[in-house]
Amino acid sequence: MRNALKFTSVLATAGLALSVAACGSSTGSAGSSDPNAPLTVVASPTPHAEILKFVKDNLAEKAGLKLTIKEVTDYVTPNTSVQDGSADANYFQHVPYLEDFNKKHGTDIVSVETVHLEPLGLYSKKVKAATELPDGATVGIPNDATNEGRALKLLADNNLITLKAGVGTGATPADITGNPKNLKWKELDAAQLPRSLDDVNAAVINGNYALDSGLKPATDAILLEKAEGNPYANILAVKKGKESDARVKKLAELLHSDEVKKYINDTFKGSVVPAF
The missing domain is CATH 3.40.190.10 (Periplasmic binding protein-like II)
Incomplete structure (x- = not known):
């Protein structure tokens, strides 16, 4: 964070x-x-x-x-x-x-x-699947060290980006080595991310803030973390x-x-x- x-x-x-x-x-x-x-x-x-x-x-x-x-x-x-x-x-x-x-x-x-x-999930009001994100899409991510790394790992685990080997949970955009969709990043306080969905193509949102804003992670997220080994x-x-x-x-x-x-x-x- x-x-x-x-x-x-x-x-x-x-x-x-x-x-x-x-x-x-x-x-x-x-x-x-x-x-x-x-x-x-x-x-x-x-x-x-x-x-x-x-x-x-x-x-x-x-x-x-x-x-x-x-x-x-x-x-x-x-x-x-x-x-x-x-x-x-x-x-x-x-x-x-x-x-x-x-x-x-x-x-x-x-x-x-x-x-x-x-x-943690990726949400969007503009696309229904992560693969539909356009080239140059803007993605909101938490601006704190632990959750930013966690958000980038979610995207890397789903092949949207590639991270430097061994970077761990402290990853930042500077650690991205592959970005085939040329995604752009909007780093925001975690609590502000649900409100950013009107302004970005997608945003990675913490579960508690998603729930607070009326989102249902199990059904509304276009990508969602796996629980096993988390x-x-x-x-x-x-x-x-x-x-x-x-x-x-x-x-x-x-x-x-x-x-x-x-x-x-x-x-x-x-x-x-x-x-x-």
């Missing part, structure tokens, strides 16, 4: 972080290890918060877990809130993004469990040392339950896939 998603402006990020901190402090739970205190989890609205709401409404009380869910739409606040203790955990990211964030920001956030995969499963994450918190362990167990697996499959119908 280049420049950490070029995320949002510093002021906007600070404002969001303060907002979450205030919400957490009002319950008196964030940063607490009291097994009876609510566990505050920061999450993206779709599908993360929806999955957490299912747990809260159907499983948490019986398990003795009090759960507070805070929704945010950016990719910075969830990690800064966990790092500064204004939230106990977050659920919005995959491990490659987390590792990149820790490296760039000096944070020490760790994965607890994988939960689900949101397949390193981009989304995770429950905490600040290092918090993994032993009994409330975190309990939430991880519930997120890996048969009930949650059935909820994901029944609700998202292949647009979100259980990763356990």
Whole structure:
């Protein structure tokens, strides 16, 4: 995620972080290890918060877990809130993004469990198949390091481009060695990509943002990532040392339950896939 998603402006990020901190402090739970205190989890609205709401409404009380869910739409606040203790955990990211964030920001956030995969997809309002993209087509891709590399890999796996051997998940357009359709790139914040579909020939969009915008990855994407062996499963994450918190362990167990697996499959119908 280049420049950490070029995320949002510093002021906007600070404002969001303060907002979450205030919400957490009002319950008196964030940063607490009291097994009876609510566990505050920061999450993206779709599908993360929806999955957490299912747990809260159907499983948490019986398990003795009090759960507070805070929704945010950016990719910075969830990690800064966990790092500064204004939230106990977050659920919005995959491990490659987390590792990149820790490296760039000096944070020490760790994965607890994988939960689900949101397949990255290529979408278009102008063509119905990737092979129909015209010569010189403009393709929108995420402007952050991990998801940009992921997007380019999707295109390479489907023979639209060729990438330099061994480039891995950090690929950028500079690593493209073959481009038979002479595709042009429009690098945008991941959240803006659904809105770009009117202006580009196609765009590679993260699953959560596709769902938020009314797209159905399983049926609307003209290319879609395969789930098997995919390193981009989304995770429950905490600040290092918090993994032993009994409330975190309990939430991880519930997120890996048969009930949650059935909820994901029944609700998202292949647009979100259980990763356990």
